[in-house]
Amino acid sequence: MQPEQSPRHLVAVFDTPVAAALIRFGLDLGFRTTLLEPDPTVLQGPPGPHGDAVVADLQAAEITEHTDIVLTDHHRPELGRILKDSLTTGARWIGIMGNPHHEGPHLAALRKLGVPDDEIARIHRPIGLNIGSRTPAEIAVSTLAGLIADRNNRPGGFIF
Structure with a gap:
């Protein structure tokens, strides 16, 4: 059974294993989730658990003041443009x-x-709690825990 969704919206940018874990866990945590992949040729495999939507740009992602945007790859050529537009x-x-x-x-x-x-300076890096995460699922857990802490005005361990 899915929990009732709040206005919280998570946009995972780039189709990566971390994005897949963020979306999977984000759904369970009550986020409306969106995968933003600007290059449809890199979508990994057949359509799967990509959350509520798969979009190619920020406008289609329907960003609001309740949206958290997480870029899951720092080597993509679209990186600068997507971050600039995100701001x-x-x-x-x-x-x-x-x-x-x-x-x-x-x-x-x-x-x-x-x-x-x-x-x-408005862009957060690192993005998760300092739990020593290594795997995509661990990175997703630390990121979502940090987002929840931030939303609840709690110290989450973003300081490294």
Whole structure:
């Protein structure tokens, strides 16, 4: 039985194993979920548990002030454009996966697009609680736990 959905909306960007786990667990946690994959040629296999919608762009994702956007790959060529566009949507929270001990490639991509540093600072990285996650499911659990903590104004361990 699915829990009653709240206005919470999770947009997982890029069809990756982490995105699949985010959507699977997000549905159980009451999020309306959307997979945003700008390149339909990389959708992994036949349609599966992709949540409530699969879209190709942010406009189709129907972003609101209740939306959390999570980019699940930091090596895709669309990275800068999607993050820049995300910053204009009114999304509640925007984050990107990546090792907190290395500068993320999103910084250079956004600066190249002329995004000011104060806007770039709105993007969360790392995106999950510091639980030592390694697998896609563990990364999804740590990310969703962090989002829930943030929504509930609780310290979630985003500090590394």
